[in-house]
Amino acid sequence: MDFNVKKVIVHYGYKAKSHDNDIALIQLETNGIPMNPDLHSVCMPTQGVSYAKQTGVVAGWGFMTLKPRVLKETVVSILSNKQCNAIPTYTDLITKNMICVDEQVHNGEVVCRDDSGSSLVINDGETLRIVGKGVLVTL
Template identity: 30%
Template sequence: LVPLLVLWVRCQPGEIIGGWEATPHSRPYMAYLEIQDGVSTSLCGGFLVSENFVLTAAHCNGNKIIVVLGVHDITKQEQSQQVIPVRCQYPHQDYDKKSHNNDIMLLELERKARLNGYVGLIPLPVAHQRMHPGTVCSIAGWGWTSAHNNLSSDTLREADVEVMQDAACPRNPGGIYRNYNPSTMMCVGDPEKGKSSFKGDSGGPLVCQQTAQGIVSWGSKVGTPPAVYTRVSTFIPWIRKTMRMLQP
């Protein structure tokens, strides 16, 4: 069981396993998160759901988070980039560090993002909507590409992955999916195809039919699919309520 978060002190960020480089700025909702927690710095993904809120995983928390929007290559200062500090972090009140249940967090930005051709929103699903097994979705991130090296691509990578039946993440005692909860999690990625999110991709969206259906949460230590995603549709009431409460 490993949260898909990568520490810079250990390695350079790599990329999605079995993926390819995304067309620059083809995913204007993607957010790159630089997280400082004491002396360590880590990275996560996230996605813009309103002008002043980014949705990500609750385990992507830290003392200080900087959000970079409109980014493709993290090593360059692209004209398209908007760098916005996070004013406040709102992890789900029932997030469980051990089981990764309710692994979802809203980040309130210090100022509104400017929506343009490089920075945009992604729609959220209808509450409690479920994707049929076999639905092909896509993932994107700046995380590792392999469990065996720390070769990094500084550009956004993407891959297509398949929604699996819940039974593909079996809750065997002692097994890696023992904490899988079908009401709050999604089992995604065909083991035969080998494509998956991995360390550093945490918090990024699972995009199905142009909506953010999942959030990269956790998976196996070696990055073999299926990986587990937070089921966004379960949390729509919480997301709406939290955002409404914080709107000026």
């Protein structure tokens, strides 16, 4: 399916250098999207809930100069921000607005640093829930 984008709304607190608040809304020109088994809505995260020690699905296009430009997905482990800030590369760079995932994925796929900002979705047992954007690390 192809959709035309009407407007991109970047988070007002986005900081390109630190990637803090690396998220945006995309308003489509259409008034509705037909749902099917491969395309359905997800709920927003529950405020104040930690998703550390859970698994989620990250989706992204990765390094965009490679062909074909196909959206890919893979299962990742969600880490606590404390764990990420303990990694020398990320010491004190992970903010409360970020969710950190382990790039060592569960199915042999590779998560690319260019997937930072991609959606991260979990199944909380009741519904699919988008929990944020991923900061990808090497452990």
